Amino acid sequence: xxxxxxxxxxxxxxxxxxxxxxxxxxxxxxxxxxxxxxxxxxxxxxxxxxxxxxxxxxxxxxxxxxxxxxxxxx
Amino acid sequence: xxxxxxxxxxxxxxxxxxxxxxxxxxxxxxxxxxxxxxxxxxxxxxxxxxxxxxxxxxxxxxxxxxxxxxxxxxxxxxxxxxxxxxxxxxxxxxxxxxxxxxxxxxxxxxxxxxxxxxxxxxxxxxxxxxxxxxxxxxxxxxxxxxxxxxxxxxxxxxxxxxxxxxxxxxxxxxxxxxxxxxxxxxxxxxxxxxxxxxxxxxxxxxxxxxxxxxxxxxxxxxxxxxxxxxxxxxxxxxxxxxxxxxxxxxxxxxxxxxxxxxxxxxxx
Numbered sequence: 001x002x003x004x005x006x007x008x009x010x011x012x013x014x015x016x017x018x019x020x021x022x023x024x025x026x027x028x029x030x031x032x033x034x035x036x037x038x039x040x041x042x043x044x045x046x047x048x049x050x051x052x053x054x055x056x057x058x059x060x061x062x063x064x065x066x067x068x069x070x071x072x073x074x
Numbered sequence: 075x076x077x078x079x080x081x082x083x084x085x086x087x088x089x090x091x092x093x094x095x096x097x098x099x100x101x102x103x104x105x106x107x108x109x110x111x112x113x114x115x116x117x118x119x120x121x122x123x124x125x126x127x128x129x130x131x132x133x134x135x136x137x138x139x140x141x142x143x144x145x146x147x148x149x150x151x152x153x154x155x156x157x158x159x160x161x162x163x164x165x166x167x168x169x170x171x172x173x174x175x176x177x178x179x180x181x182x183x184x185x186x187x188x189x190x191x192x193x194x195x196x197x198x199x200x201x202x203x204x205x206x207x208x209x210x211x212x213x214x215x216x217x218x219x220x221x222x223x224x225x226x227x228x229x230x231x232x233x234x235x236x237x238x239x240x241x242x243x244x245x246x247x248x249x250x251x252x253x254x255x256x257x258x259x260x261x262x263x264x265x266x267x268x269x270x271x272x273x274x275x276x277x278x279x280x281x282x283x284x285x286x287x288x289x290x291x292x293x294x295x296x297x298x299x300x301x302x303x304x305x306x307x308x309x310x311x312x313x314x315x316x317x318x319x320x321x322x323x324x325x326x327x328x329x330x331x332x333x334x335x336x337x338x339x340x341x342x
Contacts, residue, residue, distance in 0.1 A: 014091055015083070015084065015087060017091065018083055018087040018090050018091060019083065021090055021091070021096060021099050022078060022083065022090065025075065025096065025097035025098060026075055030086060052093075053093055072183055
């Protein structure tokens with residue numbers, strides 16, 4: 001299993017999820033994507049959208065001013 | 075998978091966000107090759123939308139030049155383009171929308187003698203022509219060359235379209251075995267068209283091409299979509315492959331391409 005990282009703290013909706021989708025498309029099923037994102041809209045929407053597309057949210061943790069979300073690709 | 079620039083990601087973001095398209099679907103569009111035959115009422119919106127979508131290679135064919143009477147509905151051409159080759163004029167707008175796209179204009183008409191060589195380079199064909207001879211020629215060339223295509227036609231307030239998957243779904247000759255006799259084709263005085271319905275029909279054809287390339291949804295295979303803009307009613311009529319079809323039936327009588335007789339009134 002490989003782990004890729006993605007920082008979308010500087011992006012806004014919907015580019016936050018567009019970048020997450022691209023990063024997920026580049027990894028294999030079961031691999032993990034660690035996404036650093038801001039609170040508020042990205043925190044509300046990115047995990048939800050990833051789940052809606054069948055991926056699994058492993059964890060959501062605070063990381064300084066931001067959040068770290070681990071997503072397992074479906 | 076290709077590396078996307080920030081600009082490309084933004085440009086294609088609304089496709090990538092779609093669950094049925096996604097990054098994989100956008101990749102297929104960027105790798106796709108579509109030929110649009112006719113840079114007129116149907117071909118104009120189809121060309122602009124396919125270029126906007128990032129279809130990697132788009133051929134556009136027309137042997138005519140822009141006339142001022144075209145501008146009421148052929149939205150790829152502007153007033154400044156009167157007298158310019160239509161394929162060149164459309165190509166200029168397509169490149170302006172999306173410089174990623176490789177646009178190949180063909181400033182010529184297609185005949186039995188040259189169609190096979192050109193369509194063979196493409197994954198999907200859009201028939202945006204305005205006469206029966208061309209429509210049957212495109213049908214026959216696509217069936218013999220096994221290239222899926224979208225048939226489309228408009229007149230007055232009416233439009234019709236369906237999508238042909240050669241040898242799998244009904245083709246134009248399954249429905250109409252040959253072009254109508256020239257005296258049944260509308261005369262010039264009967265041949266007005268409401269400009270906006272060209273956009274309605276050509277855009278449906280573009281959507282079919284995008285669905286074909288991405289694999290999203292169900293195509294209009296064996297489904298003839300018709301509409302009348304006066305009452306804005308849409309109908310989908312189920313059509314069937316005809317086992318006696320002269321080109322894709324059990325005992326085809328058409329095994330090579332021939333040019334059909336043109337109608338009396340050759341509309342621009």
